[in-house]
Amino acid sequence: MKLYYWPKTRAFRALWILEQLRVPYEFAYVSIRAGEQNAPAFCSVNPMSKLPALDDDGVCVAELGAVLLYLADNKYPQAGPDVPTDNPLRGRFLMDIFHGRLSQTGNGGTDDGRTGQQREFRRDDLGRVEKVIESALADGPWLLGERFTAADILVSSTLQIAYMVAKLIEPGGVLSDYVARATSREAHERAASINKQEAQKVPSAASQQQTGTVSVKP
Numbered sequence: 001m002k003l004y005y006w007p008k009t010r011a012f013r014a015l016w017i018l019e020q021l022r023v024p025y026e027f028a029y030v031s032i033r034a035g036e037q038n039a040p041a042f043c044s045v046n047p048m049s050k051l052p053a054l055d056d057d058g059v060c061v062a063e064l065g066a067v068l069l070y071l072a073d074n075k076y077p078q079a080g081p082d083v084p085t086d087n088p089l090r091g092r093f094l095m096d097i098f099h100g101r102l103s104q105t106g107n108g109g110t111d112d113g114r115t116g117q118q119r120e121f122r123r124d125d126l127g128r129v130e131k132v133i134e135s136a137l138a139d140g141p142w143l144l145g146e147r148f149t150a151a152d153i154l155v156s157s158t159l160q161i162a163y164m165v166a167k168l169i170e171p172g173g174v175l176s177d178y179v180a181r182a183t184s185r186e187a188h189e190r191a192a193s194i195n196k197q198e199a200q201k202v203p204s205a206a207s208q209q210q211t212g213t214v215s216v217k218p
C-alpha cells in the first residue's frame with residue numbers, strides 16, 4: 001500500500017486510518033509546496049492533483065472520502081468491514097464520510113479555489129452541521145454508537161481543525177469532547193507523531209512556506 005503524502009495536509013487522515021487498521025504502507029512524497037502534485041507521475045495516480053491518494057497494488061484511489069471508504073470496506077483483516085453494506089447504519093456512515101459541507105468548513109477553504117471564504121460564512125455553516133453531529137453523538141461515544149469508524153476519522157479530524165486552528169468550536173462542549181476522545185486514541189497518537197516527524201524532515205512543511213522539494217518516489 002502506497003500513500004501519496006505530504007506532512008500537514010489532508011493526507012494525515014489517510015495516515016490515521018492506515019495506522020488504525022495497522023495496514024502496512026509506505027509513503028510516496030508529493031511536495032504540494034513545490035507543485036509536484038502536477039507532475040505526470042502523480043497525475044497518473046490522481047488526475048485531480050490532490051492529496052491524499054493511495055496505490056493499493058495497482059488500484060489507485062483518491063479523494064479523502066473514497067480513500068477512507070476503500071480502506072474501511074476492504075482492509076479490516078479480522079474485524080470485517082467498518083459498516084457492512086447490509087447494516088442499516090450504512091447510510092449514515094456514508095453520509096458522514098462524504099460530509100462535504102463539514103470538510104469545507106473545517107479548513108475554511110473549498111476545492112474550487114474560493115479559499116478566502118469569510119469567517120462568518122464558515123460560522124453559519126458550522127452551526128448547521130454542529131446540530132447534526134451533536135445529535136448523532138447522543139447515542140454513543142462515536143457517530144454510529146459504540147464502534148469507532150472511518151466516519152469518526154473524517155468528522156473528528158475536520159472538527160479538530162475547526163476547533164484548534166480556526167477556533168470555531170467552543171471548548172468544553174459535546175464537539176470538543178468528541179475531538180478530544182478521538183484524538184487521544186492510540187492510532188491517532190501514532191499518526192500524529194509520524195506526521196510531526198515527517199514535517200520536521202521537511203522545513204517547508206513545518207513552516208508552511210514554499211521551499212525545497214522531495215520527489216515522488218515510485
Ligand SMILES: N[C@@H](CCC(=O)N[C@@H](CS)C(=O)NCC(=O)O)C(=O)O
Binds near residue numbers: 011062
Ligand atoms: N477533495 C479533495 C481535496 C484534497 C485537497 O485539497 N488536498 C490538498 C492538500 S490538503 C492538495 O492536495 N492540494 C494541492 C492542490 O490543490 O494543488 C479530497 O477531499 O481529497
